[in-house]
Amino acid sequence: MHSTLKLTVSHAPFWHNGSSISSKSRNILLASLLAVIPGCYQYGFPAVGVVTMSIASAILWELLINFISRRPISVGDGNAALIGMMLAMMMPATTPWWAVVTGTFFAVVIGKEIFGGIGANPFNPAVLAMTILMLSWGALFDFNAALLNYSFDFKAVYPLVMSKSFGASAAGSFSLMNLLQGKQIGGIGSTCGIGLILGGVYLMIRGHIRWEISISFLVGIFAAALGFNWLNPELYAGPGFHLLTGYTLIGAFFLATEDSSSPVNFIPMLLYGLFGGVLTVMVRNIGAHIDGVLYAILIINLVNPLLDKIRPKAIGKGV
Amino acid sequence: MPKTLVQEFTKGLWQELPPFRLVLGLCPTLGVTTSMENGLGMGIATTFVLFGSNILxxxxxxxxxxxVRIACFIIIIASFVTIVELLMQAYTYPLYLKLGVFIPLIVVNCILLGRAEAFACKNNVSSSMADGLGIGIGYTLALGSLGAIRELLGHGSVTVWGHLSYNLMSAFPSYHPxxxxxxxxxxxxxxxxxxxLINAIGD
Amino acid sequence: MNEMVKMVVVLTVLSAAAGGVLAAVNKGTASQIKDQQLRFVKGPAIETILAGSSINPIENRFEIKEGDAEKSIFVGKFDGKANTIAFEEFGKGFGGDIGVMVGVNMDTDKLVGTAVTVHSETPGMGARAKDDPSFVSQFKGLPVANPVSVTKDGGQITAISGATITSRAVCAAVDKAMQAYQKMKPELQQEIKKVGK
Structure with a gap:
């Protein structure tokens, strides 16, 4: 009965680099390890626990929803594991198990499967889940309080909290070199700048993420931070600080570039990234929240369908 | 086939359960169900209006x-809503403060006009009464249960008018709201x- | 034509009937509603100001005409003497009028306390005027003869950080209350004697 060949027709434009979903997921997971391994080294076994818990529970939720909705089992494509990994990268190592499991539920079930599975989600599932968790249990994700029991050979305060409450001079007390090497506190996989950049470059070269989005996101942050810094150098930290703290790098390389929630054409991609970067810095500098990356990405995800309307004219149409 | 009065009443409890089966009246369903008490209060107010307007x-x-039937329906519904609003101010003021603007907004609740247009203006008084009561109680139960779930998960405890209460956190001390x-x-x-869930259960 | 007349008649009769019923219900519930409003909106503020009064201030209230407006005066009885009153004044805040209940001891002419009743200020900023007792407690014990203002304007009240407009509004309301009190004092003394009995 199932021998009938079904062809699906969908709208142009398309983007394909010849790889399958599972190899893409594998590659992104591999790239994220570059940032996660230093994180696990820094925070020890609790971090490994959070990462494995997150990946495992994400896969289980996907299995469960496959079973309930009587759809083919889709955990093999690795997307659920990838979502679990992304979520764990943003969490502090001390996140309790129930918060991780709730997070992966919201990411996989509410963020992705409800909308029809892979490729149909309007938001980046991991970002959506992380925002929900932060709104609910803010205290768990206050990095200063969460990582209180660790002792490091560097300053153990969350850099963005410092710049938010004490202005640019406090931000200046972090050396950019330290920030780049991951000598700052934060999420398990979001502090090690070198790892994230190397992972991002690898993915860009392999074509798994679009360089236009990542680079324009970073450019947006750089430009907006420069503008704020120029307006009031005492209050607002410089662009280097904003580029290397919080979720900036993980956002630029791993979160904003998620397939189904980002545009595919050249100009929309640039606008998408730029808008996200500028929004991030605006939330950080004049908003109520400490880090703006998550909110910025959710908002650009929302704008994405509009941006996709900017596309070349079809040949022979609308002369 | 004409239904009996009992059937007219019970259809509102499941087959035509307003927010879930008819998917009507979602504005208060989403807006006021931050606690079970608010949900029940809103449901009872709506039931009163629905019952009265259906009969009239x-x-x-x-x-x-x-x-001019729509204009007449609106006059009748709006009068009942205003009566409810005044009565709530007079006797249940704290609940009135919590529900706030949602009470006058009952006027534009689709359930009321829907029942008036689809049922009350075509059926006799007794079956309209049964219909209004059934739909209203179904709505109250739906709002109450949604409110209870949200309050239980969001606050860790459910309290209704200070008496009936359940504290999730005393059962599970490590629960974080x-x-x-x-x-x-x-x-x-x-x-x-x-x-x-309700679609999964089906008829 | 016939239908036209019917439409007009039905609508008119229906509207008139509805209006009549509503007017009746409104009249029937008016006093009860006022009572409830006093109890739940102003009640908490009155209770904090006149805490420890041996009589219920809401039941022992009287009205005084001040200018065009009628003011409700709530009376508290301490140590057997009905000497403390509370009433509400308004100041222009960031998001509209702020109601401030002001309590005055009539023997010493000093403020016994203030509390915010209604406001529409920003939560977490101006709303702290109501939620954070340390701001309003600054008014306690100030003599009614001296005007109050925030330190920024050369006064004695430390403003809520980030909510200067709200703090100014509360000061203005207290100021207005103190002036009104001085104007009403003779009348107040007359009325309060009746309560004391």
Missing amino acids: ISMLRSVIPSK FTFMVQAPGAFICLGLMLC
């Missing part, structure tokens, strides 16, 4: 000219999941 419209159905559930987006997700 059914009584006047031969008098009301069809061209999931505040997202009592915020606006939590309402949408919770309603969606309940719709999902």
Whole structure:
């Protein structure tokens, strides 16, 4: 009965680099390890626990929803594991198990499967889940309080909290070199700048993420931070600080570039990234929240369908 | 096939359960169900209006000219809503403060006009009464249960008028209230999941 | 034509009937509603100011005409003497009028306390005027003869950080209350004697 060949027709434009979903997921997971391994080294076994818990529970939720909705089992494509990994990268190592499991539920079930599975989600599932968790249990994700029991050979305060409450001079007390090497506190996989950049470059070269989005996101942050810094150098930290703290790098390389929630054409991609970067810095500098990356990405995800309307004219149409 | 009065009453409890089966009246369903008490209060107020307007419209159905029927329905519904609003101010002021603007907004609740248009103006008084009561109680139960779930998850405890209460945190001391559930987006997700469940159960 | 007349008649009769019923319900519930409003909106503020009064201030209230407006005066009885009153004044805040209940001891002419009743200020900023007792407690014990203002304007009240407009509004309301009190004092003394009995 199932021998009938079904062809699906969908709208142009398309983007394909010849790889399958599972190899893409594998590659992104591999790239994220570059940032996660230093994180696990820094925070020890609790971090490994959070990462494995997150990946495992994400896969289980996907299995469960496959079973309930009587759809083919889709955990093999690795997307659920990838979502679990992304979520764990943003969490502090001390996140309790129930918060991780709730997070992966919201990411996989509410963020992705409800909308029809892979490729149909309007938001980046991991970002959506992380925002929900932060709104609910803010205290768990206050990095200063969460990582209180660790002792490091560097300053153990969350850099963005410092710049938010004490202005640019406090931000200046972090050396950019330290920030780049991951000598700052934060999420398990979001502090090690070198790892994230190397992972991002690898993915860009392999074509798994679009360089236009990542680079324009970073450019947006750089430009907006420069503008704020120029307006009031005492209050607002410089662009280097904003580029290397919080979720900036993980956002630029791993979160904003998620397939189904980002545009595919050249100009929309640039606008998408730029808008996200500028929004991030605006939330950080004049908003109520400490880090703006998550909110910025959710908002650009929302704008994405509009941006996709900017596309070349079809040949022979609308002369 | 004409239904019995009992059937007219019970259809509102499941087959035509307003927010889940008819998917009507979602504005208060999403807006006021931050606690079980608010949900029940809103439901009871709506039931009163629905019951009264159904009876009156059914009584006047031969008098009301069809061209201005909507205007007449709105006058009747709005009068009942204002009566409820005044009564709530007079006797349950704290609940009135919590529900706030949602009480006058009962006027534009689709359930009321829907029942008036689809049922009361075509049926006799007794079956309209049964219909209004059934739909109203179904609505109250739906709002109450949605409110209970959101309050339980979001605050960790459920309290109704200071008496009936259940504290999840005394049963599970390590439970951390999931505040997202009592915020606006939590309402949408919770309603969606309940719709999902009810569709899964089916008739 | 016939239908036209019917439409007009039905609508008119219906509207008139609805209006009549509503007017009746409104009249029937008016005093009860006022009572409830006093109890739940102003009640908490009155209770904090006149805490420890041996009589219920809401039941022992009287009205005084001040200018065009009628003011409700709530009376508290301490140590057997009905000497403390509270009433509400308004100041222009960031998001609209702020109601401030002001309590005055009539023997010493000093403020016994203030509390915010209604406001529409920003939560977490101006709303702290109501939620954070340390701001309003600054008014306690100030003599009614001296005007109050925030330190920024050369006064004695430390403003809520980030909510200067709200703090100014509360000061203005207290100021207005103190002036009104001085104007009303003779009348107040007359009325309060009746309560004391």
